[in-house]
Amino acid sequence: MNNRENINAILNYRKYDRMPIVAFGYWNETLQKWAEEGHITKEEAEGYARFGDNSEADRSVMKKLGFDFNWNSCVGGNAQLFPAFERKVLEEHADGSLTVRDDQGLIVLEKPGIVSIPAEIGTSLTDRKVWESEYLPRLQWSEQRVDTEYMKTFSDTSDRDIPVALHCGSLIGYMRNLLGVEQLSYLYVDDEDLYIEIIDTLAGLCYQCVKAALESGAKFDYAHFWEDICFKNGPLISPAVFEEFVAPHYRKICDLLLQYGVNIVSVDCDGLIDSLVPIWLENGVNTMFPIEVGTWNASIAGWREKYGRELRGVGGMNKTVFSRDYSAVDKEIERLKPLIELGGYVPCPDHRIAPDAKFENVQYYCEQLRKAVD
Secondary structure, three states: OOHHHHHHHHHOOOOOOOOOOEEOOEOHHHHHHHHHHOOOOHHHHHHHHHHOOOOHHHHHHHHHHOOOEEOOOEEEOOOOOOOOOOOEEEEEOOOOOEEEEOOOOEEEEEOOOOOOOOEEEEEOOOOHHHHHHHHHHHHOOOHHHOOHHHHHHHOOOOOOOOOOEEEOOOOOHHHHHHHOHHHHHHHHHHOHHHHHHHHHHHHHHHHHHHHHHHHOOOOOOEEEEEOOOEEOOEEOOOHHHHHHHHHHHHHHHHHHHHHOOOOOEEEEOOOOOOOOHHHHHHOOOOEEEOOOOOOOOOOHHHHHHHHHHHOEEEEEEOHHHHHOOHHHHHHHHHHHHHHHHOOOEEEEEOOOEOOOOOHHHHHHHHHHHHHHHO
């Protein structure tokens, strides 16, 4: 069995030959550091920075580390602003920071030398008039949103070694990108009709993109949503609101996926997601990714005990051990082994491998995990 066949067997509780060893990419700064240390080439670091996940450079680095493949192998349509806004500098500050309207219309503060997410200041989406004049025209369906000819290249699975996912977009996480966290919170109270209309518009566009991709003849191993609507203490929106206005769109898209034989559906939502998990499960999303160890020690074990085998997972590997020593890596592998035995679970470092990771520790993890699960 190849990697794709083994992954499909694991997530469907069938017999498999081996557990593929997977990761979710790296920070660009991580590869720059490893190149300076001589572990990888400068060309590999630059190639990943330019072409990203599953590029030739990425595959070369994964092989050197000992991973079988990068889990982030998704293709899909464009369910975002089309065209996006032009990035515009609104104000330059004495310390070198910039107030910017980004390509999603969000007003952010960009500080020099900072590579993390810019601080939100406001949004261009201030009211219904702006929504209807500046945003709604950019969120209309057109066939240009899905490259069906490219999708057709995924119609033959006979020699596919890596599982490929259909990216189904974002039903409310992208709405947060347009509004910002604060305005997302206020809008439901200030203008409930507009709040619902934005959700329906974005979700409807996601459905159209998914439908076109499936109708192209492409064959997908699983489907994947992105949300990022939780933080360390729970959801950024009310679970009741999520269940009433967002969940039906999940159900509609997941039912369509099932018609085309796609029965594994995952969601990427950072943070403490526990109160949203049952809503996703009830509406067709059955695989959680990542499973953030974080400050709250998230684990598939507790969810499996509560929801049974319908809930699958990818992630849950505490990547902070990469900055420590072999002993820390060994302890993490021992922690993962009983989780793997539950079935329907693939360990993967949560998020991208950070710059504090030691190359030799990542190699050791791949070597030892492979021995532990063979």
